[in-house]
Amino acid sequence: MSRFTTLRPGAHTAGAALLAALAALDLVWIVRDFSKAADVTDAWWMWSGLLFRAQDGIWTSSFVEPTLLVLYTVCAVTALLSSATAGILLSTGALTILLRVPTLWNLNASWVQGGVSDGLRTKVLISDIAMLVLAVALIVTAVAGRGPAGGARTGADAAASPGSRHDVPARPTPAGGLAASVLLAAVAVVLISWEVRSWAEQGWDTYSDHFTGDRTLVTLLAVPESWYGWSLALLAAGGSVAAFRRSHLARPLGMTVCAPLLGLGLFRLSFAAKAGLLESIGTLGLRDRLSMATSLFEVLVSLAVLLALAGRGGQASGAAPHSGTIRSFSSA
Numbered sequence: 001m002s003r004f005t006t007l008r009p010g011a012h013t014a015g016a017a018l019l020a021a022l023a024a025l026d027l028v029w030i031v032r033d034f035s036k037a038a039d040v041t042d043a044w045w046m047w048s049g050l051l052f053r054a055q056d057g058i059w060t061s062s063f064v065e066p067t068l069l070v071l072y073t074v075c076a077v078t079a080l081l082s083s084a085t086a087g088i089l090l091s092t093g094a095l096t097i098l099l100r101v102p103t104l105w106n107l108n109a110s111w112v113q114g115g116v117s118d119g120l121r122t123k124v125l126i127s128d129i130a131m132l133v134l135a136v137a138l139i140v141t142a143v144a145g146r147g148p149a150g151g152a153r154t155g156a157d158a159a160a161s162p163g164s165r166h167d168v169p170a171r172p173t174p175a176g177g178l179a180a181s182v183l184l185a186a187v188a189v190v191l192i193s194w195e196v197r198s199w200a201e202q203g204w205d206t207y208s209d210h211f212t213g214d215r216t217l218v219t220l221l222a223v224p225e226s227w228y229g230w231s232l233a234l235l236a237a238g239g240s241v242a243a244f245r246r247s248h249l250a251r252p253l254g255m256t257v258c259a260p261l262l263g264l265g266l267f268r269l270s271f272a273a274k275a276g277l278l279e280s281i282g283t284l285g286l287r288d289r290l291s292m293a294t295s296l297f298e299v300l301v302s303l304a305v306l307l308a309l310a311g312r313g314g315q316a317s318g319a320a321p322h323s324g325t326i327r328s329f330s331s332a
Helices: 009-036 040-048 064-081 085-107 118-144 155-160 174-212 225-245 250-274 286-310
Strands: none
Touching: 009 040, 009 064, 009 085, 009 118, 040 250, 064 085, 064 250, 085 118, 085 174, 085 225, 085 250, 174 225, 174 250, 174 286, 225 250, 250 286
């Protein structure tokens, strides 16, 4: 068993604090947009993709912020108790870096500087840099805070968290791992297929704008559409491999991938419902119907993967045995 799978007590606390800080930054920008909306629901429909104007004309958040807020909050609580904290910190750190990097170049682009006040742009830029620093810190904590697998606990630690975060992280069950692997692989294939089709239809000059975000973003923290698609496809592919191998990282990684995927599908379906597309689906073109089918697929697959990974399997063959009882709530 690798020492990488378990963390020292201090690393659990540090990881939870870092995740709470990320959640707080997202919450700040959500609250800011609520204060700039004529009606609070305008922010929700803006996240869904409908055009609602902020009072000062500028929105800062996108559907990514509420999605990550929920993810960070759940992971922060789980990190305090879970034996899978190392995987949680690694997966959320990687996800955060992937989704926050594009903001660095977009906020410094001339098309943003010309239409956004220097004060607001600077605040968002500092916030984005802070998010990236926190994400790197999550990964460093997962690596530097590692301890002996299933290592001995002190009396105080044992009394504080008996049979929980110091146990060996659970692997997926054989059936659950296989199901999650197939589903996540399907997600990666679907996402990549949409991106390849868009690239072929639009040509690189137009498609690259959707990949980098150049002049295509409507909020300051929005993630470029195609960048988001490729990022989720990459994480889904990694989660599929981990689930197939029944790795100790499979459950936290697979569950982390499901959060942005579920958010993407839900907000797209929300847009379709508000715009009346669901009622007139029979009159829509093939591309629009496939798009809505993909959104529904993303929601259902996310829930299915969460269900598949919820089961806690024993050690894979060849793994070192561990002592102690692993409780049902002790891993993500």
